[in-house]
Amino acid sequence: MMAQVEVLMKFVTKAVNLVFPPQCIGCPTFVQGHQTWCDICRHLAVRVDVSECCEICSMPLRRAHETLCIYCKSKRPAFEKAVGFYRYEGLVRETLRRVKAQKRITDGYRVARPLRDEVQQMAEDWDVKGVALVPPHASALRSRGFYLPAQLAGWWRFRRPLILAESRKAQKQAMLGRHERSLNMEGTMECLTEVSGNWLVVDDVITTGATANEAARALREAGANAVFVLAMARVP
Ligand SMILES: [Zn+2]
Numbered sequence: 001m002m003a004q005v006e007v008l009m010k011f012v013t014k015a016v017n018l019v020f021p022p023q024c025i026g027c028p029t030f031v032q033g034h035q036t037w038c039d040i041c042r043h044l045a046v047r048v049d050v051s052e053c054c055e056i057c058s059m060p061l062r063r064a065h066e067t068l069c070i071y072c073k074s075k076r077p078a079f080e081k082a083v084g085f086y087r088y089e090g091l092v093r094e095t096l097r098r099v100k101a102q103k104r105i106t107d108g109y110r111v112a113r114p115l116r117d118e119v120q121q122m123a124e125d126w127d128v129k130g131v132a133l134v135p136p137h138a139s140a141l142r143s144r145g146f147y148l149p150a151q152l153a154g155w156w157r158f159r160r161p162l163i164l165a166e167s168r169k170a171q172k173q174a175m176l177g178r179h180e181r182s183l184n185m186e187g188t189m190e191c192l193t194e195v196s197g198n199w200l201v202v203d204d205v206i207t208t209g210a211t212a213n214e215a216a217r218a219l220r221e222a223g224a225n226a227v228f229v230l231a232m233a234r235v236p
């Protein structure tokens with residue numbers, strides 16, 4: 001049944017695209033049905049090159065011979081590895097902001113959907129047993145009506161992700177520095193069910209990794225063996 005629905009949807013989408021060709025999500029240029037960006041905007045949406053990043057937290061490294069950033073070297077995070085697909089800057093940052101502020105969910109889908117096979121492959125390589133999301137801010141959820149990490153999990157074909165509980169309120173992070181963020185997040189999440197095996201946390205953006213670290217800590221406290229983190233974007 002699902003396969004038939006998918007075939008039908010593909011047909012309908014093709015027919016609609018013929019009449020109303022989709023536009024690039026970065027500019028008004030028309031693109032082919034399956035394309036997210038036009039040729040120019042595609043170059044502005046920069047993928048994170050993991051070979052130039054910290055092996056654990058994906059932070060860009062200053063020197064070529066290094067494998068870990070100074071933060072992971074001095075204290076290993078609770079997660080095994082955190083990866084953001086795009087650099088959170090320019091076009092990608094604008095797009096994700098628009099997705100959230102203007103509820104442009106389709107734009108989010110058009111960025112996330114092409115990553116699905118890659119995400120599924122990584123989850124398989126990491127032997128992931130379950131997917132978890134960090135607790136959403138109630139106010140953002142009320143005003144937006146959707147939770148981007150939950151959308152991402154769905155677009156990447158993870159069924160019924162576990163939403164971690166908020167055990168303590170964290171302050172708004174935007175104005176905080178790295179160290180304050182980490183203190184601010186400490187002990188804010190809780191996993192209310194016992195878990196086992198390797199887990200994956202799905203989020204929209206990794207900034208310093210403080211949120212990812214707290215989610216991983218909560219999951220491990222509940223029994224997870226290793227925790228991996230995947231996000232649409234990573235602050236460079
Ligand atoms: Zn464009």
Ligand SMILES: [Zn+2]
Nearest residue numbers: 054057069072
């Ligand atoms: Zn690192």
